[in-house]
Amino acid sequence: MQTNQLLLLFSGVLLLLGLIAFFMGRAKAARVRSTGTSMYAQPDQYAWFTVLATAGPAVLVGALGSFVMLLLGAEIPTLYLLAGSLVVSCVGLMIGMNRVRPDFHARQAIERVIRFILAGAALISIFTTFGILFSIISEAVRFFQMHSFWGFITGTTWNPGASFLEAAGRADDAASAAQFGSVPLFAGTFMITLIAMLVAIPVGLMSAIYMSEFAPAKVRTLAKPVLEVLAGIPTVVYGFFAAITVAPVIVTIAGALGLEASFNNALAPGIVMGIMIIPFISSLSDDVINAVPDSMRQGALALGMTRGETIKHVVVPAALPGIISASLLAVSRALGETMIVVMAAGMRPNLTANPLEDMTTVTVRIVAALTGDQEFESAETLSAFALGLVLFVVTLTLNLVSVIMIRRFREKYRVNNL
Amino acid sequence: MSQSFDEISAQLKRRHRKSARLKWLSMGALGLAGLFLVIFFADMLGKGLPAFQQAQIRVEVTYSEQSQQLPLAAVNEDVRELVSRGWLRTLPMMMRDNPQLLGTSRQEWVLADGQVDQYLKGHYTRLDDDEKEIVDALAEQGRAELQFNTTFFSRGDSKMPELAGIMSAAMGTVMTLLVTLAVSFPIGVMTAVYLEEFAPDNRLTQIIEININNLAAIPSILFGLLGLAIFINFFGVPRSSPLVGGLTLALMTLPVIIIATRTALRSVPDNIRHAAFGVGCSRWQVVRDHVLPLALPGIMTGSIIGLAQAMGETAPLIIVGMVAFIPDISASVTDAATVLPAQIFTWAGEPDRAFVEKTAGGILVLLTILIAMNATAVVLRKKFERRW
Numbered sequence: 001m002q003t004n005q006l007l008l009l010f011s012g013v014l015l016l017l018g019l020i021a022f023f024m025g026r027a028k029a030a031r032v033r034s035t036g037t038s039m040y041a042q043p044d045q046y047a048w049f050t051v052l053a054t055a056g057p058a059v060l061v062g063a064l065g066s067f068v069m070l071l072l073g074a075e076i077p078t079l080y081l082l083a084g085s086l087v088v089s090c091v092g093l094m095i096g097m098n099r100v101r102p103d104f105h106a107r108q109a110i111e112r113v114i115r116f117i118l119a120g121a122a123l124i125s126i127f128t129t130f131g132i133l134f135s136i137i138s139e140a141v142r143f144f145q146m147h148s149f150w151g152f153i154t155g156t157t158w159n160p161g162a163s164f165l166e167a168a169g170r171a172d173d174a175a176s177a178a179q180f181g182s183v184p185l186f187a188g189t190f191m192i193t194l195i196a197m198l199v200a201i202p203v204g205l206m207s208a209i210y211m212s213e214f215a216p217a218k219v220r221t222l223a224k225p226v227l228e229v230l231a232g233i234p235t236v237v238y239g240f241f242a243a244i245t246v247a248p249v250i251v252t253i254a255g256a257l258g259l260e261a262s263f264n265n266a267l268a269p270g271i272v273m274g275i276m277i278i279p280f281i282s283s284l285s286d287d288v289i290n291a292v293p294d295s296m297r298q299g300a301l302a303l304g305m306t307r308g309e310t311i312k313h314v315v316v317p318a319a320l321p322g323i324i325s326a327s328l329l330a331v332s333r334a335l336g337e338t339m340i341v342v343m344a345a346g347m348r349p350n351l352t353a354n355p356l357e358d359m360t361t362v363t364v365r366i367v368a369a370l371t372g373d374q375e376f377e378s379a380e381t382l383s384a385f386a387l388g389l390v391l392f393v394v395t396l397t398l399n400l401v402s403v404i405m406i407r408r409f410r411e412k413y414r415v416n417n418l
Numbered sequence: 419m420s421q422s423f424d425e426i427s428a429q430l431k432r433r434h435r436k437s438a439r440l441k442w443l444s445m446g447a448l449g450l451a452g453l454f455l456v457i458f459f460a461d462m463l464g465k466g467l468p469a470f471q472q473a474q475i476r477v478e479v480t481y482s483e484q485s486q487q488l489p490l491a492a493v494n495e496d497v498r499e500l501v502s503r504g505w506l507r508t509l510p511m512m513m514r515d516n517p518q519l520l521g522t523s524r525q526e527w528v529l530a531d532g533q534v535d536q537y538l539k540g541h542y543t544r545l546d547d548d549e550k551e552i553v554d555a556l557a558e559q560g561r562a563e564l565q566f567n568t569t570f571f572s573r574g575d576s577k578m579p580e581l582a583g584i585m586s587a588a589m590g591t592v593m594t595l596l597v598t599l600a601v602s603f604p605i606g607v608m609t610a611v612y613l614e615e616f617a618p619d620n621r622l623t624q625i626i627e628i629n630i631n632n633l634a635a636i637p638s639i640l641f642g643l644l645g646l647a648i649f650i651n652f653f654g655v656p657r658s659s660p661l662v663g664g665l666t667l668a669l670m671t672l673p674v675i676i677i678a679t680r681t682a683l684r685s686v687p688d689n690i691r692h693a694a695f696g697v698g699c700s701r702w703q704v705v706r707d708h709v710l711p712l713a714l715p716g717i718m719t720g721s722i723i724g725l726a727q728a729m730g731e732t733a734p735l736i737i738v739g740m741v742a743f744i745p746d747i748s749a750s751v752t753d754a755a756t757v758l759p760a761q762i763f764t765w766a767g768e769p770d771r772a773f774v775e776k777t778a779g780g781i782l783v784l785l786t787i788l789i790a791m792n793a794t795a796v797v798l799r800k801k802f803e804r805r806w
Contacts, residue, residue, distance in 0.1 A: 070653065107700055114702050115616055121608035122617070125630050125676070128669050132640055135647030206447030214441050215448075223448055225796075230455055232792055234730025236759040237462075237781050240766050244774060245461050275454045282451070308437030329635060336637020338733035343766055363639055363733070370646065370737050388643045392636070399635045403628075 010082040014058060014089060018051045021093050025050030028100045041106035049106040052113050053096030058089030136392060139385035146379050147180050152386060155181015158349035160369070160380040180383050182390070184349040188359035192270045192341060193334040195355060199274025200334075201327055204281030211282070212289040213311055224283075231279035239343030242272035247344060254356055264346035264358035273340050277330045284329070288322030289315060291413060321412075325405040332398035336391060338363040362387045462778055462785070469779025472567035472580060473535035475500060475556055480523040486510050493528075496552060502529040504581040529569065530562065532579035532772045538564055542771060570779060574745045575761065579772035582765070584780050586744045590660055590755035591729060594740075597664025597751060598671055598728050603721055605668075606675030613676075614683040615705050634673035641670050642737025650738060658739040658754035666738055667728040674727060678720020682713035715802030722795040726788050732759040758784045 026047035033039055039046075065081040100106075144152070159179040207227070211220050247268035254261035261267075292315050300310040316323070346358025347368060369384035477493050485492035489506040505528055513519055530538075534553055537543040545553070556562035574586030609630075617623040645666035649655045655662040686709050694704040710717075735741070741760045748755040756764070758780060765777040 111700050111702050115612075118608050118612035118616055121605045122612045122626050124605055125609060125633060125672060126626060128633060128644070128672070129629050131648050131669075132636065132644045135644050136640070139647060203447045203450055206444040207451055210441070210444035210448050214444060223452070226452060226455060228792075229789070230451065232726065232730075232788060233458075234732065234759050234784065234788070236730070236732040236763050236766075237785065240762065240777055240781060241458060241461065243766065244465070244777075275451075275458075278451050278454075306433050306437040308440040309433065311440065332635060333637075336639060338637070338639045339763070342733075342736075343763070363637070366639060366643075367733070367736055370642075371741070376651070385643060385647075388640055392640055395635065395637055396632065399632055403631065 006078055006082055010062075010086070013086055014055055017058075017086075017089050017093060018055050021050040021054040021096060022047045024093075024097060025100055028097060032100070032102060037102045039102040040104060045106040045110060046100045046104075049109055050093065050096035050100065052110065053099070054089050054093040056113065057092045058085040061085040061088050132392070136385050136389045139382050140389040143180075143379065143382035143386045146382070147178075152180050152182055154183065155179060156183045156351055157181045158184055158365070160383060178379060180379070180386075182362075182387065184351040185360060185362050185365055185387070186390075187351055188266065188345070188349070189335060189361040189363075191353075191355060191359060192266050192273065192345065192361060193331060195267060195270025196273035196277055196334045197327070197331060199271055200277035200281050200330060203274075204278045204330075205285050205323065207278070208282040208285035208289060209311060209316075212286050213307070213315065227279040227282055230275065231283075233276070235276065235337060235339035236343070238272050238276050239269075239339040239341075242268045242340055242344035246272055250356075259356060261356040262346065262358040264344070266345060266355045266357070266359050269340045269344040270355065272344065273334055273337055276337075276340070277334060280333065281326050281330050284326035285319070285323050288319045288326065288409065291322070291409075292318045293413060318413075319409075321405045321409040325402040325409070328398045328402040328405070332395040332402075335398075336363065336395055338367060342367050362391055366391075462781055465775060466778030466780075466782040468539050469570060469775045469782075470567050471539075471564040472569060473530035473538045473562065474527045474565045475530045475534065475553075476525055476527050476561040477501060478523060479526045479528065481509075481513055481519040482521065482523075486513050486520075497556075499549060500531055500534050500553065500556075502531050502578065502580045504576065504578045505529040527565070529580055532770070534562070535564075535580055536772050538562065539775075541775075570776070574747060575743055575756070575764070576745060579768075579770055579776060582773070582776055584758065584761060584783060586747045587756050587758045587761035587780075588783075589747045590740070590744065590760075591757040593660035593748070593751050593755060594664045594667065594735075594757055595725055595729060597660055598667045599721070599725060601665060601668035602671040602675055602724070606672050606721075606724075607679050607717060609672075610676045610679035610683060611705055611710070614680050615709065616701065630673050630676055633669075634677065638670060638731055639733040639737065641666055642734030644669070645734060645738040656752045656754075658742045658756075659752045660740075660748070660755045661751045662738050663735050663740045663755075663757065664751070666734050667731060670731065670734065671724040671728045674724035675717075675721050678724065679713070679717045682716025682720065683709060685716065686712045712804075715798055719795045719799045722791055722798070726791040726795075729757075729791070730759055730784070730788060732757075732763055735760055736763070758787075 026043045029039065029041075029043035029046035033043065062081065062085040065085070069081075157179045158181055207223075211223055215223065247263050247265060250265055250267050251261045251263055254265075296314055296318060297310055300314040301307075305313070341361045341364050345364055346360050347364065348358055348360060349365075350357055350359040352359060366384040366387050369380050369387075372380065375381070475497065477497050480492050482491070486509075489509040490498055492506065492509055493501055533543045533545050537545055537550060537553055538557065543550075553562055569581060570583045572585050573581060573583030576582040609626075613623065613626065617626075645662055649662045649665055650657050655665070690708050690712065691704055694708045699707070735757060739754075740756055741764055742754045742756055743764070744754060744756045762777055762780045762784065765773045765780060
């Protein structure tokens with residue numbers, strides 16, 4: 001029999017057992033109660049307890065068995081495993097029925113099980129983080145066994161194209177040695193991030209100042225959802241916009257100014273990424289500026305300061321930790337942004353300071369390495385995980401610093417909604 | 419008096435001018451953001467709307483023995499280059515299914531070649547001058563025109579622009595999102611319920627909280643690496659399938675749902691809980707019968723927003739291989755499939771210019787769905803919002 005059919009059969013039988021447990025448990029509890037004995041719980045609660053006692057251990061045994069098979073590679077035939085868990089569930093049913101007694105706290109028992117299940121769900125988020133860390137680190141380590149860590153961090157040539165020759169045992173040929181120096185990738189990433197921030201921080205911050213300090217309520221209610229639309233546009237759409245519309249415009253403008261621009265220039269993805277990040281910065285800064293207590297504004301205005309001076313010398317400095325924290329989060333988002341750069345930035349690792357030239361980024365190389373026709377064990381594919389590791393560390397650091405800054409801000413003004 | 423009143427009032431004017439300048443500047447920034455949005459939508463509509471129309475030409479179709487062997491023979495020589503090759507290839511099958519057609523011939527509207535389509539829309543085309551003349555003549559007789567493009571909504575991907583459609587990608591998106599919802603909604607709500615209603619305030623709880631906030635800020639592409647290394651390489655989930663894509667997106671959506679659910683649970687006042695405890699409910703009974711039903715609208719809103727986010731996500735799906743070329747609608751969650759954003763990405767990379775319009779058309783469809791989802795979320799929130 002196929003595994004699928006077996007699983008289906010198993011679930012069917014388990015469901016049936018659960019139903020039997022429910023009705024038997026309830027019948028027994030009702031019978032006991034009808035004799036006039038007072039019980040600790042309702043018949044339905046005893047019924048649910050017997051269901052849990054029947055299905056719980058069986059599912060647990062099944063899950064445990066499959067994990068042992070996957071992790072340790074032990075060969076347990078699926079048929080035996082499932083049959084075993086069914087036997088366990090029958091035993092559970094008997095024990096559960098036995099516990100249906102007047103002095104048994106069925107409700108509390110259910111409560112404990114539910115609490116346990118909920119805590120298990122909460123742990124999944126932790127497992128996800130560990131999963132990301134584990135998957136990236138284990139493959140990155142394999143990469144660093146092939147190529148030196150130092151060369152990866154400081155090398156200025158990224159040329160993985162020849163790594164298939166290495167797999168073919170021709171690594172000694174001087175011309176064909178693959179090189180994994182990540183400096184040009186990070187230079188490209190930081191260049192595009194810088195351009196994005198030059199667009200997003202001024203526009204986002206100024207819009208936030210307008211919305212929280214100047215705008216009438218009507219404009220505010222209209223502008224907020226409009227900015228949210230900007231945030232809701234998928235990145236692949238922004239990427240298309242950058243590559244098809246913005247890049248040619250930039251090439252034309254640069255041509256009119258007598259400059260040579262590549263169609264994969266860094267400016268187009270940078271600007272479009274900046275537009276994408278505007279609502280991110282504006283909504284976070286808006287919250288922070290609104291959290292600055294009104295007494296400070298009133299004090300400043302009472303001293304005869306104009307509105308502009310109040311904003312410049314009182315409100316913004318007070319909100320600065322929050323604004324910086326928003327900007328750091330925005331930087332971390334820009335560093336990890338993938339689709340815009342995959343579609344609009346270049347593929348060629350290029351160490352240059354000219355934003356009109358094509359340059360590539362970390363995320364572009366990750367995608368290129370994993371969608372290529374290389375086998376998984378090749379150095380090029382594994383290099384994606386090494387790049388991912390660096391990306392993870394950098395964004396994690398930025399996020400943590402930003403969290404610490406916003407906490408300082410929160411403690412200073414005792415606001416709880418941030 | 420060192421300063422006369424005139425000087426002071428001049429200074430005051432200057433200061434007020436400066437203040438007004440800041441106001442106009444900040445207003446301009448907001449206007450600029452709005453302007454970006456307008457330009458963006460105008461550009462997408464201009465590029466994408468033509469995709470919803472497709473050139474059709476009316477030609478004499480001969481269903482003969484010969485055209486069953488060689489479909490090209492079914493139409494006249496002068497329009498042979500103008501009808502869609504893909505349509506011609508379906509002729510023999512159609513004749514096999516409908517034998518009574520054999521030996522007849524009739525006037526029919528048939529799908530035109532992608533190049534004719536581009537020519538009629540006034541774009542650059544590879545047609546030579548003779549062919550352009552024929553198309554012009556046909557158009558004058560009313561035998562070539564742009565009609566509503568049903569192919570675009572009913573078919574899967576194709577290398578021929580006139581036959582390419584978004585149906586298979588849309589079905590892939592639906593299946594992927596179903597997997598995402600089935601995994602992330604229960605786990606997300608359970609996590610939030612645990613953290614808000616059950617968890618003791620200890621180290622572990624704090625770690626879980628920090629971890630969830632951190633997960634929300636991790637670049638999406640790293641989730642793709644997780645999906646590749648854990649789901650595909652370790653658990654052996656089929657590559658390119660909606661199952662692996664949905665699981666990967668579920669992990670990404672999880673923090674969004676958890677955070678939204680926690681906010682919704684927190685907005686339920688403690689009076690409700692006290693009253694329920696007061697009549698002897700256990701903790702789980704309080705949550706199940708009183709807190710969760712009241713928090714449900716907020717939870718739904720958050721989940722819809724999270725799903726909309728997942729729907730537009732592309733990078734992690736590319737890493738787990740969901741950019742496959744899928745001409746047919748896939749049948750199950752373990753078959754190879756593609757999703758709308760991935761289809762847009764694939765089309766954006768096609769060298770044929772006719773695909774630019776298809777890409778923008780796909781984008782319009784995607785944006786329409788996303789805006790509809792977000793609008794639903796807003797309406798839900800407005801309708802069920804309760805002030806306690």
